[in-house]
Amino acid sequence: MADEALFLLLHNEMVSGLYKSAEQGEVENGRCITKLENMGFRVGQGLIERFTKDTARFKDELDIMKFICKDFWTTVFKKQIDNLRTNHQGIYVLQDNKFRLLTQMSAGKQYLEHASKYLAFTCGLIRGGLSNLGIKSIVTAEVSSMPACKFQVMIQKL
């Protein structure tokens, strides 16, 4: 079946390809990240549709976040989110101590400045998944030491 390796390589090629074709500068950097995030958004929407076809209805927002942390993350990245924190007012922090897309890159502070490029797609993935479950959100990611990273989800109340 389609191996993890294939997706990993495709993702890395996408990131490097997009950046190679863009010129230097802050604006271009932001544009590339936006493109990656939008791609992840579309993929997340599609994935969550297929995934939740047969599952029961979610009770509340926290239930949905727990689903993302457990089942969704396990299917996409073969492991669960290690830590979920919330302030019960619409902000959730998902912590992954060994993020699959970063493990091959470094184990510490090396290449930290490039990590954000490789997280943009996954931010979009989460945002897309939540969007099709009826939740509008903003997802950002931060890395302090690879391969651990934190995804912050801010729910937007309509």
Added chain:
Amino acid sequence: MSRPAHRRPEYHKINKDLFVLTYGALVAQLCKDYEKDEDVNKYLDKMGYGIGTRLVEDFLARSCVRRCHSYSEITDIIAQVAFKMYLGITPSVTCNNPSRTEFSLILDKNPLVEFVEELPAGRSSLCYCNLLCGIIRGALEMVHLAADVTFLQDTLKGDRVTEIGITFLKKLDEKKYRRKK
């Protein structure tokens, strides 16, 4: 993390969907960025080449195939082992010329186009799966085999099956036995 004892069958499918959907999003983005189909095709081929050069190592590590002695053996391994391992399908192999350097992989079912209904308007010469050609070309080059890989038939363009043509460019024996005079 321990794996759950009973894997629901959907998990594998979702994993495959992840790759297929990501690829679709990528092609959609490229169509937005580039006006000409040839540019998109070239870009996909280049990306595939980069992936292929790395994928072949993963493949060789996992599959433990023995050394091949002919081009037809190589093509069989690509079809029966590599495609099965990464895409879950087994294309059939046909040989196109008597000197056995041109082969075709015939895919009845192409998993990459599972969610594609038709090519977008004005994109009739887009080779949607050109990534596959680049992957095969890159992988072969890493094992010192030069080859030309192109699409001969494409279901998205109205053909019945998808056909990938592999043309090996240099004879294997030449390297071993011929010496520069």
